[in-house]
Amino acid sequence: MPALSRGEQVGLVLIALALIVAAILRLHQIGSNNRLSSDEFGYIGDANDLRHLAGYESFHWAPGTPAMFAVAAWLTGHSGISAVAHSHGIAQYAQWLVELATLVLVGLVAWRIAGVWAAPTDHCWRSRAPTSASRSAA
Numbered sequence: 627m628p629a630l631s632r633g634e635q636v637g638l639v640l641i642a643l644a645l646i647v648a649a650i651l652r653l654h655q656i657g658s659n660n661r662l663s664s665d666e667f668g669y670i671g672d673a674n675d676l677r678h679l680a681g682y683e684s685f686h687w688a689p690g691t692p693a694m695f696a697v698a699a700w701l702t703g704h705s706g707i708s709a710v711a712h713s714h715g716i717a718q719y720a721q722w723l724v725e726l727a728t729l730v731l732v733g734l735v736a737w738r739i740a741g742v743w744a745a746p747t748d749h750c751w752r753s754r755a756p757t758s759a760s761r762s763a764a
Contacts, residue, residue: 641733649726656722657714667709669695670717674706694720 630638668687673695676682682689695707698720707717 645729656718657712660711662709670707670709
């Protein structure tokens with residue numbers, strides 16, 4: 627892999643800073659919900675069924691989120707997930723990890739697609755003083 631130019635290095639630092647700020651801001655919002663939706667009860671109910679190996683009977687919600695919650699509960703040793711307002715539970719932190727991974731993936735895809743154009747290029751950092759070639763052309 628070729629060495630990164632100064633513009634690419636600055637771009638990577640800016641992307642990393644944006645990801646860190648976004649992750650911190652989102653983490654700060656965990657527990658700020660003051661009401662629960664019927665979707666949340668459905669996801670949690672399905673997750674608890676999966677956690678206790680009772681199967682997946684609901685076809686109203688896609689199984690990905692309940693499966694993620696069930697795995698998070700299993701990995702952390704919790705017997706289940708409860709539905710409470712202002713929660714700081716495993717489901718919220720599992721969602722945060724997925725959101726963070728999504729931000730990183732989007733940043734990498736943008737970098738891969740846009741390349742050097744995703745960040746300032748080297749000519750942005752060079753002096754604007756005229757070169758000898760441009761002076762002789764004038």
